[in-house]
Amino acid sequence: MDAVPAPEVSALVLHGQRSQLVPVTDEHATELRRIRAAREVRRYWRDVDASSGWPLDEPSVARFAVLVDGEVRGLAQYTEEDDEDYRHASIDIFLDPVMHGEGLGRDAVATLARYLVDHRGHHRLVIDPAADNTAAIRCYASVGFRPCGGHAALRARRPRRGLARRAADGLAGRRAEARQHRRTAAGFSCSGAAHVHRPHRSPLHLDQRHPLSAAERHNGDMTELRVAHTADLPTEALQAVRELLDGAFPADEAYTEQDHEHALGGVHALVWEGTELIGHGSVVMRRLLHDGRALRTGYVEAVAVRADRRRLGHGDAVMGSLERVIRRGYVCGALSASGMAGAFYASRGWQVWTGTISVVTPHGVERAEDEEGGIYVLPGSASLTARGDLACDWRDGEPW
Numbered sequence: 321m322d323a324v325p326a327p328e329v330s331a332l333v334l335h336g337q338r339s340q341l342v343p344v345t346d347e348h349a350t351e352l353r354r355i356r357a358a359r360e361v362r363r364y365w366r367d368v369d370a371s372s373g374w375p376l377d378e379p380s381v382a383r384f385a386v387l388v389d390g391e392v393r394g395l396a397q398y399t400e401e402d403d404e405d406y407r408h409a410s411i412d413i414f415l416d417p418v419m420h421g422e423g424l425g426r427d428a429v430a431t432l433a434r435y436l437v438d439h440r441g442h443h444r445l446v447i448d449p450a451a452d453n454t455a456a457i458r459c460y461a462s463v464g465f466r467p468c469g470g471h472a473a474l475r476a477r478r479p480r481r482g483l484a485r486r487a488a489d490g491l492a493g494r495r496a497e498a499r500q501h502r503r504t505a506a507g508f509s510c511s512g513a514a515h516v517h518r519p520h521r522s523p524l525h526l527d528q529r530h531p532l533s534a535a536e537r538h539n540g541d542m543t544e545l546r547v548a549h550t551a552d553l554p555t556e557a558l559q560a561v562r563e564l565l566d567g568a569f570p571a572d573e574a575y576t577e578q579d580h581e582h583a584l585g586g587v588h589a590l591v592w593e594g595t596e597l598i599g600h601g602s603v604v605m606r607r608l609l610h611d612g613r614a615l616r617t618g619y620v621e622a623v624a625v626r627a628d629r630r631r632l633g634h635g636d637a638v639m640g641s642l643e644r645v646i647r648r649g650y651v652c653g654a655l656s657a658s659g660m661a662g663a664f665y666a667s668r669g670w671q672v673w674t675g676t677i678s679v680v681t682p683h684g685v686e687r688a689e690d691e692e693g694g695i696y697v698l699p700g701s702a703s704l705t706a707r708g709d710l711a712c713d714w715r716d717g718e719p720w
């Protein structure tokens with residue numbers, strides 16, 4: 321499958337059924353170190369490879385914090401083998417012991433696996449639990465991973481060491497390894513090779529002959545949220561935004577060319593399901609006039625989720641990203657809600673503006689009574705009481 325056409329990524333969130341996987345940052349490090357130090361985790365996740373900078377020490381290992389309801393509950397990571405002949409990804413995971421046995425591992429592994437297959441174009445994934453780690457083996461099997469029996473080349477060609485160690489070896493080391501794989505693959509039987517390299521491991525793999533189990537394949541299981549400025553979105557992605565919005569509204573609220581123009585020039589949150597765009601919203605900067613002040617406002621535009629994917633939390637994910645941009649980049653947020661969306665925004669803490677609504681037109685400030693009752697604000701560092709007059713700056717098309 322082609323890669324998603326949004327190469328300039330500033331944020332990536334992988335959505336599972338229960339968990340969210342987000343790239344590890346400083347704010348996750350302390351909690352991840354605490355979880356990794358737990359006895360049940362240490363038993364299988366050796367500390368020997370860990371540097372003091374862990375988990376931010378190895379750019380070649382893609383590490384995700386596993387979040388449940390916003391709390392850090394573990395770590396999932398992958399590395400990629402780029403050699404064309406042997407391209408595959410290796411996955412590793414640990415979870416907080418208090419979350420063991422609840423299906424979170426399956427959810428997180430399936431989420432990462434779908435990302436690697438659907439978005440990174442892998443046809444083969446490898447995971448390498450200790451042979452006595454029956455809980456992990458069962459968990460991976462339930463996602464669709466199978467023992468490597470019958471795939472001699474796969475088992476023989478990678479002497480298995482920790483991901484961290486492999487990454488530290490660098491490209492030269494990996495190339496040498498690949499050459500060694502080719503030699504051993506030709507000469508060893510599957511089981512012989514496995515015993516030579518790592519007798520206490522029980523490698524499993526997932527490839528297209530063993531797709532993800534039915535439970536993991538339902539619609540919406542694997543989506544990817546990307547956040548990018550208009551300047552970083554390819555033409556195809558902007559075209560997909562237009563098509564999504566064209567189909568999202570009833571005829572009397574149809575999305576126009578001017579509405580689309582209003583959605584550009586800021587930060588977009590896009591939900592991709594494979595190569596299909598199923599959710600979008602953007603935030604652009606405007607000046608709102610209130611109480612004698614010109615407020616630097618993050619104005620939300622073009623929010624929509626494809627009709628067959630609604631009430632699955634995608635709108636929530638889009639708005640969560642945009643609200644973060646608003647909180648960090650603006651003094652408040654504002655938007656004009658379509659008829660059907662007021663309850664959605666209200667459920668997130670947006671407040672309907674109960675005062676008057678105006679527009680700063682080229683001829684002066686004019687009241688816009690039609691808009692009253694439909695404008696919502698998200699107070700930030702600017703304390704808004706949602707009373708008095710709120711006026712927006714001028715633009716072509718609908719000012720609000």
Ligand SMILES: CC(C)(COP(=O)(O)OP(=O)(O)OC[C@H]1O[C@@H](n2cnc3c(N)ncnc32)[C@H](O)[C@@H]1OP(=O)(O)O)[C@@H](O)C(=O)NCCC(=O)NCCS
Pocket residue numbers: 568569622623624625626629630631632633634635636637656657658659660661663664665667
């Ligand atoms: C508004 C819209 C973006 C919401 O997207 P969504 O993915 O369906 O929303 P979510 O599943 O994330 O909903 C999150 C919460 O918002 C609230 N919510 C969402 N849609 C709602 C609705 N139609 N009525 C009442 N509450 C709603 C609920 O509290 C919901 O949680 P719940 O499903 O657990 O009850 C989507 O309905 C849509 O695209 N509508 C057409 C376009 C549109 O009106 N865009 C807004 C322009 S201002």
